[in-house]
Amino acid sequence: MPENIFPLDSSKPFDDQQKLGHNRWHPEIPPIATVKPGDSFRVDCREWFDGAIVNDDSADDILNAPLLTVHKLSGPIAVEGAKPGDLLIVDILDVGPIPQEDSGPLAGQGWGYTGIFAKNNGGGFLTDEFPDAYKAIWDFTGQVATSRHIPEVAFEGLIHPGLMGTAPSAELLATWNAREGALIATDPHRVPPLALPPEPREAVLGGLAASEFDRVAGEAARTAPPRENGGNQDIKNLSKGTRIFYPVFVDGANLSVGDLHFSQGDGEITFCGAIEMGGFIDLRVEVLAGGMETYGVSENAIFMPGRVEPRFSEWLAFSGTSVTLDGEQRYLDSHLSYQRACLHAIDYLVKFGYTPEQAYLLLGAAPIEGRLSGVVDIPNSCATVYLPTAMFEFDVRPSASGPHQVTQGVPAPRAANA
Numbered sequence: 001m002p003e004n005i006f007p008l009d010s011s012k013p014f015d016d017q018q019k020l021g022h023n024r025w026h027p028e029i030p031p032i033a034t035v036k037p038g039d040s041f042r043v044d045c046r047e048w049f050d051g052a053i054v055n056d057d058s059a060d061d062i063l064n065a066p067l068l069t070v071h072k073l074s075g076p077i078a079v080e081g082a083k084p085g086d087l088l089i090v091d092i093l094d095v096g097p098i099p100q101e102d103s104g105p106l107a108g109q110g111w112g113y114t115g116i117f118a119k120n121n122g123g124g125f126l127t128d129e130f131p132d133a134y135k136a137i138w139d140f141t142g143q144v145a146t147s148r149h150i151p152e153v154a155f156e157g158l159i160h161p162g163l164m165g166t167a168p169s170a171e172l173l174a175t176w177n178a179r180e181g182a183l184i185a186t187d188p189h190r191v192p193p194l195a196l197p198p199e200p201r202e203a204v205l206g207g208l209a210a211s212e213f214d215r216v217a218g219e220a221a222r223t224a225p226p227r228e229n230g231g232n233q234d235i236k237n238l239s240k241g242t243r244i245f246y247p248v249f250v251d252g253a254n255l256s257v258g259d260l261h262f263s264q265g266d267g268e269i270t271f272c273g274a275i276e277m278g279g280f281i282d283l284r285v286e287v288l289a290g291g292m293e294t295y296g297v298s299e300n301a302i303f304m305p306g307r308v309e310p311r312f313s314e315w316l317a318f319s320g321t322s323v324t325l326d327g328e329q330r331y332l333d334s335h336l337s338y339q340r341a342c343l344h345a346i347d348y349l350v351k352f353g354y355t356p357e358q359a360y361l362l363l364g365a366a367p368i369e370g371r372l373s374g375v376v377d378i379p380n381s382c383a384t385v386y387l388p389t390a391m392f393e394f395d396v397r398p399s400a401s402g403p404h405q406v407t408q409g410v411p412a413p414r415a416a417n418a
């Protein structure tokens with residue numbers, strides 16, 4: 001096993017660990033360790049809410065999820081010799097739930113969760129149609145996930161980090177804050193908000209000196225979106241065996257990682273749409289000097305996905321076009337097209353006895369495939385969502401016998417005061 005340079009004790013909160021990570025992006029957050037090119041190492045990761053979501057049949061914890069506290073990131077990790085303009089090569093050697101802890105109160109100890117976030121606390125891809133908070137708990141058996149809240153489905157997870165990236169430079173951070181602030185100003189009271197500005201409350205900034213804390217906390221960027229440094233990209237294919245090439249913006253690159261997922265559908269459509277968990281990730285790093293200019297990678301990572309995807313061979317696919325639910329025509333709106341494709345899949349699954357919320361949770365958690373299928377045929381773009389048929393314990397295809405009716409057990413819980 002590689003040396004664990006960021007161990008986590010499951011009996012203690014993230015903020016009380018021997019080494020303190022962070023939950024904001026800023027170039028001045030000091031590294032917790034330094035590694036050399038060619039080194040392999042392990043990093044423990046806490047799920048993004050640090051135990052605030054529990055294994056029960058209530059969604060009140062999702063309703064009241066403390067969004068100001070996320071994400072709990074392990075790092076930064078400096079790489080000796082990395083300079084701005086280089087590419088940091090990161091190989092994912094292994095990734096999985098919390099080792100040797102297959103039961104316990106933390107997500108990753110044999111279980112994980114998926115949530116539909118309330119519209120006034122984060123929302124989601126389909127928040128206008130699903131404004132209330134719901135939750136599903138998933139149990140892990142090897143690589144397979146099942147849920148008491150979504151009956152008659154089982155699927156192999158494609159385990160991956162939802163969030164990994166390098167630290168921004170001061171100039172890049174200022175760019176983020178300026179452009180996102182300008183967007184917020186166009187509709188400052190929107191629910192959910194258009195973007196998340198710097199927020200000093202609940203900021204965790206690693207080993208930063210106390211004298212600098214207030215200033216840095218007021219500048220540091222929230223970790224919710226993906227940006228030029230990688231960040232919260234939620235790419236389900238960043239799995240074991242993946243090689244990623246990250247732009248370097250500061251000396252040492254300062255790599256951070258967290259937000260591990262047991263499984264996720266393309267888009268992570270419920271916002272907390274993956275099966276969230278804590279766990280471990282084994283990495284190896286190299287530095288490609290001057291790689292940003294050499295390969296034209298001035299922003300955003302490129303990657304070579306691993307070869308460990310579940311072997312689904314048959315799919316049931318749904319399409320959608322850029323027309324709103326009330327019939328308004330939009331011009332080549334691929335975001336809307338994917339929403340409509342997902343809604344069509346949900347409508348279909350309801351015919352088999354699932355509630356709309358169960359179907360929505362399933363699309364977020366299962367390894368569905370989302371594709372932009374047509375982006376040139378004015379005025380309608382076309383997006384498609386592919387459901388692997390093998391994840392259902394019944395024949396989900398249309399047939400003359402009509403849709404099978406699932407046997408409901410514990411329904412996906414809805415927040416009591418939603």
